[in-house]
Amino acid sequence: MGPICVIFLAVVATALSSESTIQTVEDRVGNLERTLQALQNALFQKENRIKSLESKSAQQTSEISKLRDCVRDFKKTLQQPNISNGYVENSESQRNADRGDENDGDKVKNQMPPHFGIKENNNNNWNISNSIFSLQNRKRQSAAQQVAFHAYQHDSRVYSYHDILQYDVEEVDVGGGFNQRDSIFDVPVTGTYVFTWTTVPNLSSYVQTELIINGVVKGNAYAESNETHNVHPSTGIVVVQVNKGDHVYVRRGEHSESIVKSDNIYQRTTFSGWLLM
Numbered sequence: 538m539g540p541i542c543v544i545f546l547a548v549v550a551t552a553l554s555s556e557s558t559i560q561t562v563e564d565r566v567g568n569l570e571r572t573l574q575a576l577q578n579a580l581f582q583k584e585n586r587i588k589s590l591e592s593k594s595a596q597q598t599s600e601i602s603k604l605r606d607c608v609r610d611f612k613k614t615l616q617q618p619n620i621s622n623g624y625v626e627n628s629e630s631q632r633n634a635d636r637g638d639e640n641d642g643d644k645v646k647n648q649m650p651p652h653f654g655i656k657e658n659n660n661n662n663w664n665i666s667n668s669i670f671s672l673q674n675r676k677r678q679s680a681a682q683q684v685a686f687h688a689y690q691h692d693s694r695v696y697s698y699h700d701i702l703q704y705d706v707e708e709v710d711v712g713g714g715f716n717q718r719d720s721i722f723d724v725p726v727t728g729t730y731v732f733t734w735t736t737v738p739n740l741s742s743y744v745q746t747e748l749i750i751n752g753v754v755k756g757n758a759y760a761e762s763n764e765t766h767n768v769h770p771s772t773g774i775v776v777v778q779v780n781k782g783d784h785v786y787v788r789r790g791e792h793s794e795s796i797v798k799s800d801n802i803y804q805r806t807t808f809s810g811w812l813l814m
Contacts, residue, residue: 609713613725616683616712682726684712685811690799693739696789702736702746702797704787704808712812722785722810729778732810734787737770737798738762744797745790748775751783757790770804776813785810 688704696702704720714725724730738744738760748756758773779785787808789797799806 609725612713682728682812684714684726684728684730685809686710686712686715686722687807687809688715688717688720689808690797690806692800693796693798695795696793696797697795698789698791698793700789702734702787702789702806702808704806709809720786720808722808724779724781724783724785726812727779727781729776729813730785730810731774731776731813732756732785732808733772733774734758734808735770735772735806736760736787737768737804737806739794739796739798740768742794742796744771744793746771746773746787746793747790748773748785749788750777750779750785759790759792768798768804770806 686707687709688707690702690704691706694703701720705717707715707717712725715722722732732748732755734746734748736744736746736758739762741763743759743761743763745757745759747754755777756773756775758771760769760771762769797806798804
């Protein structure tokens with residue numbers, strides 16, 4: 538075989554080898570493309586799943602909020618006096634006590650007119666019974682309108698200007714007005730309230746706080762430990778008339794550093810309030 542044939546065979550072998558290599562590369566590229574497509578499909582499914590879970594989470598959050606409102610309304614209903622046909626009902630024992638001796642001719646009627654409550658034959662006894670019923674009714678109303686709350690911040694927090702202080706540990710909430718999630722007190726009963734809050738600044742620091750009712754500043758407190766290298770808390774107290782549905786909260790003021798301290802050993806940052814009358 539001549540040299541030319543040898544060279545020709547070598548060229549043919551090289552070409553065949555190159556075609557095989559190219560085919561192998563193309564096969565690998567095809568496999569990678571299919572793998573990439575499968576990953577993209579899986580990512581798309583995951584994104585749809587996340588969107589579905591986020592939608593369900595939003596629905597559950599809405600349902601939880603509605604349940605909280607229902608529980609709050611139910612608590613208020615339990616605190617109301619027992620009313621039937623426009624009359625406040627007395628217990629059987631109270632009616633028996635009010636009857637006294639039937640031989641005296643002062644038998645008390647079970648049905649009570651709405652304007653004074655108890656009807657008796659004798660005018661003097663009627664006046665006495667009217668006063669007694671009025672006091673009993675006031676006592677029932679007072680018990681039904683008891684409102685008080687107390688909450689505190691369980692650890693030190695960093696706040697920016699006008700951030701609402703977070704009192705995330707609720708110890709008392711009579712009347713169901715305090716919202717632990719946002720630390721806002723929703724007034725359940727119109728009346729005169731006492732609000733007090735204690736704020737602890739960081740060591741060698743200072744913090745100003747404001748009591749806000751419906752966006753209006755109703756009180757200020759300033760705690761300053763900057764000069765003494767000690768911790769000096771401040772307490773603010775406000776007595777104010779508020780209406781049902783008003784929003785009350787404490788926020789960080791303008792003249793403040795960012796850290797507000799609180800712990801279970803030395804001092805707590807707290808927020809409290811109660812219905813005075």
